[in-house]
Amino acid sequence: MNSKTLCLYLILFLTCIIHACKPNSSSKLAGENDFFVLSDFDVLTNYQPENKKELKSIELDYFNAMDEGFIIPTGRQISGGYFTFSFSVKNKSDKSQKYAYKIYYQNESYKFQEIDSLTGKEHEYAHENFYGSWEDSTIEFKITGSIPADGEFHQISDSIRIVGNPRNEEMCFDHGVNKRWKRNPRVGTYGFLLAVSLSDSTSLNTIPAHIKNICLQDGNKYQSPYYFFNHGNGAKSKSVLTQFSKTSLKVIARPDLGSGMYIKGGHFNEDTLNAYSRSDCASDTALFRTAAFAQFIHYIDASTNLENIPEIKDVLHGNYTKRDYNWNRSFYSREDLISTTPRTASVPCQTVYSDPVNNKIVIHNPKSEPGKWRKENVGIISRHGMAYGKVRVKAKLTELLNKDNMWNGLTNAIWMINQEGEGDWNLRRACRKEGYMATYWGGRNDKRVNRVGYSEIDFEILKTPAYCPEQTFPPVYKLPVPNPYDEASWNVSWPDEIMAHDGDITVACTNWDMACWEPEKFGVGCNTISYKDQTFDLHRWDHWYRALTEKTYAPDDSLFGSDYYYFEIDWRPTEIIWRIGPEADRMRVVGYMNDKVTSIPNNQMVMIITQEFHNTKWWPGSPYQQSNIPFPLNDIFGEIYEVVIE
Amino acid sequence: MVGKGKSIVFLLLSIIVVIAGWYFFNTGKKREKKEKESSVENFVQQNQPTGPLVTIFRKEYDLEKLDGIVNPGLISKSVACSGTQSSEMNPEIEYGINLEFPLENIPGGSNLLEAKISAAVLTEDAGEAQWVLEIRDQAQKILFWNSVLIAPGKHNWDTLEFSFALPIEHLNSSHSLKFYPWNKSLKSLWIDNINLRLIGTASGIRSSNRDFKKVNYFLSYEEGEELTDEGCITEDIARTGNRSTFLKGNDSYSNSFTKTIREITEDTLRRVSLGVWIYPEQKNPFLMLVVTIKNASGQTVFWEGRSSEKLEFSAKKWQKYNAEIAIPPDKRKEIKPDDEVVIYLWNRSPIKVYADDLEIVYGDELTKRGLLPYADMNLSSRENYTFDRLHGPFRINYLNNIQLNNTGYLVKDGNQKFGNFFPTDEIITLNSAIIQSDLLLSISNNKFELFRWCAEAAKFIFLGQSNPFALLEKSTKLFSIDHDGDGSSEVLAVNETKSSLYKLNPTSSSSCSNTLDNLSCNVVWEGEFDSDNYLLVNDFNGDGKEDILSVDISSQKWDLINFQNKGWVILASGNFPVNCFSRTSAVSAGHFIPSNKNTQLLIAYDDNLKDACLVFEFNKITNSFKEISGPKDLYLTQIFSSGMKLFNTNVDDDVQDELLIFNRNWQFDMKLIDCDSKGFYVSSSVDFKGYQNSCNPKYYEIVKPLVGKFTDTNHHNILMVLNNCADKKYDGNSCSTYGGSPDLPDQIQLYDLKLYY
Incomplete structure (x- = not known):
């Protein structure tokens, strides 16, 4: 082998090393690790199935939304009241395996970027983004059935819906009842993220509890799973693969002016x-x-x-x-x-x-x-x-x-x-310099408070x-x-x-x-x-x-x-x-x-x-x-x- | 020796007496002067009340909102006369709601005489509960205390009234009034719907002598403007005209503009608004627009400048610079009428600046003249306001316009125009038995001109001009009189030298063509009437023939005369009270009072600077005028006053007459007055609609109304001769040149005079 060829091989080798070492999310999103391949994650499969566009729209159903908050979809919109989703897994191991999976949704239109471009860390307000998963907080990751090591893709299907107060935050509770309308789903486009992991406890334990259960906080603050899986430690995990659905959902509110x-x-x-x-x-x-x-x-x-x-x-x-x-x-x-x-x-x-x-x-x-x-x-x-x-x-x-x-x-x-x-469920985020003026009507001698409920935007x-x-x-x-x-x-x-x-x-x-x-x-x-x-x-x-x-x-x-x-x-x-x-x-x-x-x-x-x-x-x-x-x-x-x- | 000693003693005693007398005399004078000064400054009650009794201050509390009540006491939601809340007193609460009024806050009025409180009270047993008035000084020391027992009847909620005479000696503007209920026997009471009125006299409200201050100024720095000095004027550059003021920089000043407080306001100066155009040689000059007030001694009482330091101005370009300078309350108190307000620009930068077109506006719009609003719609129980008989706001009756399609004249025939009326023209209405509606008669070029309404064409037509008569001059007064009761009026013309009675014979035709032929006119009588006498025509004795009431203004002696057998016959004579009749008296005769078949004579006059109003009726049996108004009718001066014009009319098709009153003081005050069993009252104020191009009759500087049944016999119209005065200054008295307002052209308008509600 002459020196020229040797150099070429060296360059190629180094390139591969570098590429392999880089936490290349796209390779993760592309759905393959050493253990399994993840593919064909798609949502809304039971909604407008004839519509092949990547963006589907739905209007909010106002019926009973005062009590329950907006639910997307409702039973009036889709039989059963859930969107179905599916994904495929190919077992790369040599024996049957079960896998753990969790779906997340997030409003992409009205969010803070998960990563702060200046600090490179999670944006301080990323926790305010509207994201959710299954309403039942006891469900962390679900486990698939046994997937044989047959080199074939096996499809798994499940369902999800978008509801208010998806993190079941206490501030929205009233006498033990979850008033989901206090944190209604936002309008705009929703994306869906699927996380699949090996189902063994060691693998699952690489995922923090507050990511498995979004109702939990990391210390005194929620952490966005989107940050975790895309930019945080989740992006580096060898046992977890994530994939975004190619289909997104646009939610529009069109209140009926003739409804009384x-x-x-x-x-x-x-x-x-x-x-x-x-x-x-x-x-x-x-x-x-x-x-x-x-x-x-x-x-x-x-x-x-x-x-x-x-x-x-x-x-x-x-x-x-x-x-x-x-x-x-x-x-x-x-x-x-x-x-x-x-x-x-x-x-x-x-x-x-x-x-x-x-x-x-x-x-x-x-x-x-x-x-x-x-x-x-x-x-x-x-x-x-x-x-x-x-x-x-x-x-x-x-x-x-x-x-x-x-x-x-x-x-x-x-x-x-x-x-x-009633209560403090709807306060603005803290004003960190001297605070807000406490009241709408008070003069310049009004006291200042850290948080205030009043907000108004006018024409x-x-x-x-x-x-x-x-x-x-x-x-x-x-x-x-x-x-x-x-x-x-x-x-x-x-x-x-x-x-x-x-x-x-x-x-x-x-x-x-x-x-x-x-x-x-x-x-x-x-x-x-x-x-x-x-x-x-x-x-x-x-x-x-x-x-x-x-x-x-x-x-x-x-x-x-x-x-x-x-x-x-x-x-x-x-x-x-x-x-x-x-x-x-x-x-x-x-x-x-x-x-x-x-x-x-x-x-x-x-x-x-x-x-x-x-x-x-x-x-x-x-x-x-x-x-x-x-x-x-x-x-x-x-x-x-x-x-x-x- | 003894005699000499006595003399010395007597001399010494005399000296002592003289000295003592001198001392006491001077001390008394000083005390009197001090009392006089303090009475002028501090007391809110004069020794000689003038003007009618009016409610000077009024406040109502329905206790639904408690704003402005310092101590509402215990507010109960369990019972209420109206709304949901009331003030409660019970065995544990001895004193109820406190209402306090500093006397300096009572606006208007010069003579507070009485306080009246009415309140709804609910109780089973009030015991010795009382409503209390205290007058306190600034230190809250009680100077005066009085109470009235609360004695409710047997109804559920009783509205009771409590009156307190206000003692003059304690009505100092630094004192305050305090009202509260006292639950002396510690019973259970509830109080709601409290109405407080302070009653006094408010003289001068109807004064027509208003000193209208000029408050808007525009200075272009041209010649002849009222600048304090000319030092900085330049012709180098100007935004308008030829000149501007130049500020060379480094603490230089523009020309200043000065006015005394007296020249710009009767009230307190609260604000000065300024706008000026500046042309800086370089950008962002540091300028100040300055208002300063100096007293007679030259000391600065107030100084404020508005800085341009943080503002951006381009170089070499005219730009506007505005500033609003408010004078704080503590400074306002120090300002006196002779203090001078000086305005100027101060250039604090080295940049050269030109300034031009300075606008100055003194004052702000906050305060309207007069007392508090009478109608308060904020009370919870008040969905509908019940109009008051005497106090505004009154219902507004908008009279409908009848289009004349002309401007300043009544009739046009080819190139000829007739009826080009001016306010000083003598114009009267005539009855005609042949032509069923009223006719209009005027004097023009020593001739009578007669007009009537043609219904088919909806316009006036000309019935002709008479031959000229020397008597028919500009100063001649005309009176319409149907002396023989035949349904057609004759015309009495009176001037200083002679008088004549004419009979006009217009052709009766239903066509709408103008008659350019001579108007037939016979002289029925010639002679003399005293032109200084006040003359009023009406059928006073009810015999179906109109008479003339002639009153000698100097002696108040009256004669009732009628034309019979080619001469005037005196039917009755007598005397009216002193001052009743004068050139400014407002007089009308008619059948105003229901169920009274006699003719009433209403006279509003100035009785030595005091408004007075009397009503007489002519007694056919005694052949005299008998006064039928009495002490209970003092309210009449709240409706009628001297200087008004009164027109007899009928707007509601009932039997009795109504009055249209017109008072052109600072307002356009036209009202319809009616009379019922309770007396005279204001049924509505009058406004207009249907006029074109925003030419409301109210807006004209000179207004001459004429009332008559022009368009048909069934109802009245009002013809408005409307002019503006083109003179440089017009004070409402005489005008030499009419017109001068292109978008408010002189014109004649006609309206239906009837009730539209």
């Missing part, structure tokens, strides 16, 4: 409930089970009291002009005003309607009459909490500006808020100017002087920068981060953030202000003058993206925040859609004051056509 309206207890007394309930709108057990939405009753703070002009007008359609506004704000004496807070419904089911024929929800702010002046908020709230997701709403909410671009006083809001319930769309740039905020508004002999004195004009956006309304995108100072770029005043080719202005009033807001102008005619419009809150573990558009596939980004600038909520939230009368004290610099806008002469309608969370 639930009325939550506590807002109305029993007599009122009985008097106003209907078959499609009530507090009964049937609607408790089936209704995807409930009537939303705002909390109204007494400090939002208005001293409102006593006019009742159809601002949108009744030729109410800026001159009318200026007159009315100037020439009413205080005695003639109406002292009132924005109202909420005093009886249920009158201002919200779930239409089972057209599968839509209709809401309206009720009209006023002389002596029955009211600016009453209206809204609906989803009943099933979720963490993360792209929440997309198709709606025609009320127009906000009339043909003179006069505002009717309403704010159209599509927003999310933490799901409520609020109303007539108000941008806060940024700071040098032009607030606009300089002329004050009217009530001199009846000089029209110019009371009929004052608005600033140029306001009139430049006369036909526009503002889309305000807000994340309530409870003033957690942890994000590295926590800022005050106006700062910018870039996303793809856009730059957004972020604004926070001061270091103790609990919310971060971005504002964008948009034409009222486009958003609310058309037949419908789409609004989407894309809530992800490290960022939030707000989008709007005339169609679902033609949306544009109007807001962006990430965890560098704000604390992104990680607790379970519900969705609310409202048409509400805000006190304009909440929106400094607004060109019209709520108290100078008339009460509504006619009911003001909004319609919700579709809600999709994926």
Whole structure:
């Protein structure tokens, strides 16, 4: 053998050595070790069997999900209520063998990467990812039957379903009952991971107990089996093989808007409930089970009291002009005003309607009459909490500006808020720098706490100017002087920068981060953030202000003058993206925040859609004051056509 | 020697007396001055109450929400008069809910006289329970204490009222009122729905003399502007006009702008909003927009600047820079009316900066004039508000517009326009037995012009012009009088030199064509009427023929006269009370009071700076005016006041007349007034709808309403002659040039005057 050939052999040998020594997960995933070969792992084999695509979709079944949480699939979707999966094993040994296996699922759409690219270790938040296995925590690895050493592949089949609280965490238990809805499955794409091991105890003992039983913790923290098997010690195991299923499952939530309206207890007394309930709108057990939405009753703070002009007008359609506004704000004496807070419904089911024929929800702010002046908020709230997701709403909410671009006083809001319930099961992760402000309403002297339950992500769309740039905020508004002999004195004009956006309304995108100072770029005043080719202005009033807001102008005619419009809150573990558009596939980004600038909520939230009368004290610099806008002469309608969370 | 000694003693005594007298005299003066000063500053009650009694402050508590109540006591959810909660006292609780009001927080009003509390009380036996009023000083020392027994009847929940006269000597603005129930006998009581009213006088609310302050300023640094100095003006560059102000840098200042507090507000200055355009030679200059307030001695009372240090400005470009400066409450208290507010720019950087187009707005919009809102919809029991007879907010009656399709004139025929009315024109309505609806008569170029409504064409048509009459000048007053009861009015024209009675004979035609022929007009009588007298036409004695009430304003002597047999006959005479009739009195005659067939005369007048209102009826038997209003009718001054215009109308098709009142003080105050067994009351305030292009009659600077049955005989209309004044300054008195508002053009509008609810 000449030296050249020798070198070649040497190089080849070394290459093989190196390759053999490297914990090559792909060789593991490819399914072979010294003992057996793993192949053909596939899931959802009993679901849409004719569909050969690698991504199958399923919609959440809302029936009974209030009690049990979402289950994927339910018995109504697949007979038996489980997905089946199968895999094949070839015994490479010389005698029959049994093998141990366990299947895991994980939501891949809304997760933290298992490995922290900076540290190379498990991501500190990987334990928050939504992953699970069989619900029965006593089942660790299952054992196959005896596989002969015949050099053939032998198929093993089993089943799995995705449920809430897959780790059976104590915080979701209530009087010994596992309230799985407290940690509902996330929407998005699920992948499946199969781990197969030799079944002897020595081999199984190489797998930590908290990986065999995901309900257990490693110390005081859960460890993601995905990290363990792909990057951790499990990746190096000689006796364990893992394989990802080539088929994934996309879970979509599409709540049925025509399934009735639930009325939550506590807002109305029993007599009122009985008097106003209907078959499609009530507090009964049937609607408790089936209704995807409930009537939303705002909390109204007494400090939002208005001293409102006593006019009742159809601002949108009744030729109410800026001159009318200026007159009315100037020439009413205080005695003639109406002292009132924005109202909420005093009886249920009158201002919200779930239409089972057209599968839509209709809401309206009720009209006023002389002596029955009211600016009453209206809204609906989803009943099933979720963490993360792209929440997309198709709606025609009320127009906000009339043909003179006069505002009717309403704010159209599509927003999310933490799901409520007794106990501390739904707190946000800890804020590690001084903590969160403890309450939503407290001032700057509010105490700080390590964890807090409050979270909120908003679309609020109303007539108000941008806060940024700071040098032009607030606009300089002329004050009217009530001199009846000089029209110019009371009929004052608005600033140029306001009139430049006369036909526009503002889309305000807000994340309530409870003033957690942890994000590295926590800022005050106006700062910018870039996303793809856009730059957004972020604004926070001061270091103790609990919310971060971005504002964008948009034409009222486009958003609310058309037949419908789409609004989407894309809530992800490290960022939030707000989008709007005339169609679902033609949306544009109007807001962006990430965890560098704000604390992104990680607790379970519900969705609310409202048409509400805000006190304009909440929106400094607004060109019209709520108290100078008339009460509504006619009911003001909004319609919700579709809600999709994926 | 003895005599000399006596003299010395007497002299010494005299000196002592003089010295003592001087001492006591001066001390008394000082005390009086101190008392006067303290009474002006501290007391919330004047010695001479003026104005009507009004509720100055009102607060209602339904105890469902306890915001603002310092000590609600024990709140019970077991019983409630309304809602779910009430305040409970029992054998273990002696004192109930505490309601406290610092007197400095009572807005408006100059004379607190009485406190009234009403509350719903539930008890089987109240014992000696009392409702207590305490007046306390700043140190919480009780200065005054009074109580009223709680004596419920036998009903389940009884609403009781407790009245307390407020002692003037303790109503110092640093004191506070405290109300609470005292369960003296330690029984069981529940209290709910508490309503507190503080009653006093609030003079000056109806004052039409308003000093309208200019609060919005725009400075372009051009010539003639009110700058304090001219030192920094430059013509190098300007955003608008030719000039700007130049700040060369390194602590240089712009021209400043100064106003006294008195010039910019009657109230407290809370905020100054500023906006300026700047042109820096380099980017990011360090500027400050400064507001400073100096007192008469030149001392700085307040100083605040808004810095541009953290803001980004580009170089060589005009950019806006806004700042809002709030004056904190403690500083506001120190500011006096003569203090000066000075505004300027301060350049603290070495960068040269030009500034132009400075906008300044003094104040904020928070406070409206007047007392507290009367209607509070926050109470749990309040789904519906019951409109008050005397207090706003009133129901609004929106009158429907009848389109005239014209602008400033009534009729157009080819190129000719008729009825181009101005507010100073004399325009009256006439009855016509031939033409069933009311006619409109005006004077133009010494001629009568007559108009009527044509229903088919839905427009006014011209019935012709009379021959010219010298008497028909601009200053001539016209009166419509059907002296003979034939259903058609004659016209009495009165000016300083002579008077005439005319009979007009318009052609009766149902066509909608204009009549350009001469209007037939006969002079029935010529003579003299005292043009200084107040004249009012009505059928006072009920004989079917209209009479004239002529009142000598200087003596208040009245004559009731009627035209008979080619001359005026005095039917009755008498005297009205002093000051009743004047040029500003608001007077109307009609059948207002139900079941009273006599003609009533209502007069609202200024009685030595005090509002007064009387109602008379003409007694046919005694041939005299008898006053039928009395002490119980003092409330009338809350509806009627001098300076108002009163129009007799009927909007609800009942037998009695209603009144349309119109008061053009700082508000457009037009209301419909009715009368029932309880008296006169405001049935609604009037507004308009159906007008085009946002031209609501209320918005015009000069408004002349005319009431008549123009469109048909069954109901009234109101014709509005609407103008603006193009003069540089117009105070509501005289205008030399009308118009001047392109998007609110002078016009005539017509509305149906009826109830729309």
